[in-house]
Amino acid sequence: MPVEAWTTVFVIISFILYLYIGWRxxxxDSKGFFVADQGVPAIANGAATAADWMSAASFISMAGxxxxxxxxxxxxxxxxxxxxVLLALLLAPYLRKFGKYTVPDFVGDRYYSNVARLVAVVAAIFVSLTYVAGQMRGVGIVFSRFLQVDIGTGVLIGMxxxxxxxxxxxxxxxxxxxVAQYTVLIIAYLIPAAAIAWTLTGNPFPQLAFAGSDIVDKLNQVQVDLGFSEYTKPFANKSQLDVLLTTIALMVGTAGLPHVIVRFYTVKSPRAARYSAGWALLFIALLYTTAPALSAFARYNLIDNLHNKTTTEIQQLDWAKKWENTKLLAFSDKDNNGKIELKPDKEKNEIKIDRDIIVLSTPEVANLPPWIIALVAAGGLAAALSTASGLLLVISSSxxxxxxxxxxxxxxxxxxxxxxxxxMVGFAIAIAGYFGVNPPGFVAQVVAFAFGLAAASFFPVIVLGIFDKRTNREGAIAGMIVGLIFTTIYIAGVKFYGMSPWFFGVSPEGIGSIGMVLNFIVTLVVSRLTPPPPLAVQEMVEFLRSPEDGVPALADIGEDELD
Incomplete structure (x- = not known):
C-alpha cells in the first residue's frame, strides 16, 4: 500500500481508539471534569504527563x-x-498537597486575592493559547502532507x-x-530512529549509534565542505548569553506551565505525585535521548539526497514532490547551472526546508517502508493532540x-x-484552530515563546508561594504583571514589529529569563514594603511543607482581607 493509504489506516485506528476512550x-461532575476525580494511578499519570508535555514541538519540531x-x-x-526535574522535585508534591484544581486556584488562595486569581487566569490563558497554536500547526502539517489536504482542513479535523x-x-x-497517545507517539518515534540508525551505522540503538559511530564526524566534514560551521561547533548560531538565557527560560518555563502542573492534581496524594513525576521523566527520556541522534541522521540524509542533484533528479523524488505541494519544501536553481545546491548564504541557497518537516520527512528520505512513514504521521498527530487537549482544559478550567x-x-x-x-473548551478550540492556520512561527519557536511567558509569570509566584511565607498578594500581583508585560512586549516587538533584540542581543525565546528575574525582584521588594500575609496564610504555607497530609482551610481569613 502507498504511504497515504497506510497513514489513513493508522490515523483512523488511532482516532477511533481516542474517541472510544473519550466516550468511556x-x-x-466538576471533580471528574477538572481533576479526573484525583484517582489516576501514578504510572498512568506519568504516561499522560509525558504525552501532555511532549507536544508537537518535541515530536515534530525539536529534532528539526x-x-x-x-x-x-x-x-x-x-x-x-x-x-x-525542577518541577518534579521543587513544585509538584506541594501543589498536589494544596489540593486545588488549577494554578490560578493556588495563586488566588495562597495570595488571598481575587485580583491575583484574575491575573493568573489571564496569564494561564495567554500562555496556553500561545502554546496551543504550535500544536494546531503540527496537526495541519501532518494532514497536509500525508493525507494530501490543505493545512486548514487538517486543523479542522484535529479540532x-x-x-x-x-x-x-x-x-x-x-x-x-x-496514555494511549503516549504509547502511539513513542513507538512512532523509536521505530524509525532505530531503522535509520541501523541503515547508516549498522547499530539499531540510536543513542549508541550516535555516540559510537563516525556519522557525526562525516556530518561535520560535509558541513565544512559546504561552507557551514561544523555541526558540533558550539555557539555557531547563538551567543553564549543567549544560549544560557534561553535554556533557563525553557527550564523554569517548564516548571511554570499550567497544563503540566495540573496533571499532578489528578493523582491520589503528594507521594503519588512524586512517583508519577519519576515515571514521566523516564517516559520522556526515551524520546529525548533519541532526538540528538535522529537530528544528525536526518541532516546527513537530507544533504546526501538533495545537495548537488540535478533538477531532473530532484523531480524524480516522489517524497520531495509531495512535500513541495505543502509549500514547506522548495527548490530554486538560482545560478541556472542545472543543479540544486545547499549554501550557507540565504540569498544564494537553492533549497528551502521548513524545520518542522525534518522528523516527518526523514523516514521517506531514508527510503523506509511506507508503514513506518505512516506510523510517524500518526505519532505526530498523537503528540500534537495530547498536548492540545491539556491546554484547552487549562483555558476551560481557568x-x-x-x-x-x-x-x-x-x-x-x-x-x-x-x-x-x-x-469554554469549544471557544478555546475555535481560537486554537485560527492560530493553527495562521501561526506566528514554526512549532518549536512558538512553543518556546509560551515557555518564556510561563517563566516570567507563574514560576516566581509559585516558588515564593511555597517557600516564602512573607510574600503577599501585593507583591505577587505586581510581579506577575511586570514579568508578563515585559516579556510579551519584547517577544511581540522583536518577532512582529521589527524591534531589534536590544537586551544584549537576547532572542525572544530567551527573554523569559529576564522577565522571571524582574518578577522575582518586584515580588520580593513589594512584599517587603507592604503588610505581611494574614497569619492563617502564613501557617498554611508552613504546613504545606510539612510531611503531614492535607492543608488547613483559610477560614480564618476575614472577608475584609480579600480584595
Whole structure:
C-alpha cells in the first residue's frame, strides 16, 4: 500500500481508539471534569504527563531545530528536561498537597486575592493559547502532507477529534486518551530512529549509534565542505548569553506551565505525585535521548539526497514532490547551472526546508517502508493532540472554575460548572484552530515563546508561594504583571514589529529569563514594603511543607482581607 493509504489506516485506528476512550471516560461532575476525580494511578499519570508535555514541538519540531542549529539546538534538550526535574522535585508534591484544581486556584488562595486569581487566569490563558497554536500547526502539517489536504482542513479535523474527548470526558477523558497517545507517539518515534540508525551505522540503538559511530564526524566534514560551521561547533548560531538565557527560560518555563502542573492534581496524594513525576521523566527520556541522534541522521540524509542533484533528479523524488505541494519544501536553481545546491548564504541557497518537516520527512528520505512513514504521521498527530487537549482544559478550567464558579456564581451547581467548562473548551478550540492556520512561527519557536511567558509569570509566584511565607498578594500581583508585560512586549516587538533584540542581543525565546528575574525582584521588594500575609496564610504555607497530609482551610481569613 502507498504511504497515504497506510497513514489513513493508522490515523483512523488511532482516532477511533481516542474517541472510544473519550466516550468511556465521560463525566458529569466538576471533580471528574477538572481533576479526573484525583484517582489516576501514578504510572498512568506519568504516561499522560509525558504525552501532555511532549507536544508537537518535541515530536515534530525539536529534532528539526537541533538539525538546523547543531550544538546550539541542545538548549531545547537541556531546558525542557531540566525543567521537568525542577518541577518534579521543587513544585509538584506541594501543589498536589494544596489540593486545588488549577494554578490560578493556588495563586488566588495562597495570595488571598481575587485580583491575583484574575491575573493568573489571564496569564494561564495567554500562555496556553500561545502554546496551543504550535500544536494546531503540527496537526495541519501532518494532514497536509500525508493525507494530501490543505493545512486548514487538517486543523479542522484535529479540532473535531480533540473537542470530542475534551468536551465529553474533561480531564478524565483527556488523561486516559493521553496514555494511549503516549504509547502511539513513542513507538512512532523509536521505530524509525532505530531503522535509520541501523541503515547508516549498522547499530539499531540510536543513542549508541550516535555516540559510537563516525556519522557525526562525516556530518561535520560535509558541513565544512559546504561552507557551514561544523555541526558540533558550539555557539555557531547563538551567543553564549543567549544560549544560557534561553535554556533557563525553557527550564523554569517548564516548571511554570499550567497544563503540566495540573496533571499532578489528578493523582491520589503528594507521594503519588512524586512517583508519577519519576515515571514521566523516564517516559520522556526515551524520546529525548533519541532526538540528538535522529537530528544528525536526518541532516546527513537530507544533504546526501538533495545537495548537488540535478533538477531532473530532484523531480524524480516522489517524497520531495509531495512535500513541495505543502509549500514547506522548495527548490530554486538560482545560478541556472542545472543543479540544486545547499549554501550557507540565504540569498544564494537553492533549497528551502521548513524545520518542522525534518522528523516527518526523514523516514521517506531514508527510503523506509511506507508503514513506518505512516506510523510517524500518526505519532505526530498523537503528540500534537495530547498536548492540545491539556491546554484547552487549562483555558476551560481557568474561566469555568476560577472566574465563573469562584468569582461570578459561587453557588453554581455541578451540572452548571461542567456545562460552562464544556462551552469554554469549544471557544478555546475555535481560537486554537485560527492560530493553527495562521501561526506566528514554526512549532518549536512558538512553543518556546509560551515557555518564556510561563517563566516570567507563574514560576516566581509559585516558588515564593511555597517557600516564602512573607510574600503577599501585593507583591505577587505586581510581579506577575511586570514579568508578563515585559516579556510579551519584547517577544511581540522583536518577532512582529521589527524591534531589534536590544537586551544584549537576547532572542525572544530567551527573554523569559529576564522577565522571571524582574518578577522575582518586584515580588520580593513589594512584599517587603507592604503588610505581611494574614497569619492563617502564613501557617498554611508552613504546613504545606510539612510531611503531614492535607492543608488547613483559610477560614480564618476575614472577608475584609480579600480584595
Amino acid at each position: 471516560s465521560r463525566v458529569k 531545530i537541533i538539525s538546523f542549529l547543531g550544538y546550539d539546538g541542545s538548549i531545547y534538550l537541556m531546558g525542557w528536561t531540566g525543567g521537568f 473535531i477529534i480533540v473537542a470530542f474527548f475534551a468536551v465529553l470526558g474533561g480531564m478524565k477523558g483527556i488523561t486516559w486518551t493521553q 474561566i469555568a472554575h476560577d472566574v465563573y464558579y469562584r468569582l461570578i456564581n459561587p453557588g453554581a451547581s455541578e451540572p452548571q460548572r461542567v456545562m460552562v467548562g464544556r462551552i
